[in-house]
Amino acid sequence: xxxxxxxxxxxxxxxxxxxxxxxxxxxxxxxxxxxxxxxxxxxxxxxxxxxxxxxxxxxxxxxxxxxxxxxxxxxxxxxxxxxxxxxxxxxxxxxxxxxxxxxxxxxxxxxxxxxxxxxxx
Numbered sequence: 001x002x003x004x005x006x007x008x009x010x011x012x013x014x015x016x017x018x019x020x021x022x023x024x025x026x027x028x029x030x031x032x033x034x035x036x037x038x039x040x041x042x043x044x045x046x047x048x049x050x051x052x053x054x055x056x057x058x059x060x061x062x063x064x065x066x067x068x069x070x071x072x073x074x075x076x077x078x079x080x081x082x083x084x085x086x087x088x089x090x091x092x093x094x095x096x097x098x099x100x101x102x103x104x105x106x107x108x109x110x111x112x113x114x115x116x117x118x119x120x121x
Contacts (some may be wrong), residue, residue: 001075002076002077005064008057009051012115013049019047021043026114047083058109058116072090072095095114097113099112
């Protein structure tokens with residue numbers, strides 16, 4: 001299992017959102033309340049948020065995503081921002097990146113990287 005690179009931020013820095021997969025199904029009845037039952041034995045969680053990266057860190061991330069994770073298809077170990085435990089995660093969608101501030105070297109350029117991850121059960 002690949003590890004999140006130590007040279008990248010270890011936590012989301014902006015706008016962390018933690019959502020749980022719906023693990024039950026609801027059915028209508030002729031009368032009375034809806035019926036509800038468990039749908040899965042385990043559910044996933046979805047984490048989204050942003051990190052601020054330098055140009056050098058962005059290059060490290062690109063190598064990690066493209067090469068180590070085979071264009072984001074493989075899972076990796078990541079620090080859960082709510083428990084600080086190591087969890088297995090994978091990308092739900094490709095990350096998006098936008099420039100925050102310019103600079104004249106790779107270490108002074110700032111990038112905002114938006115990520116959406118699935119924490120595996």
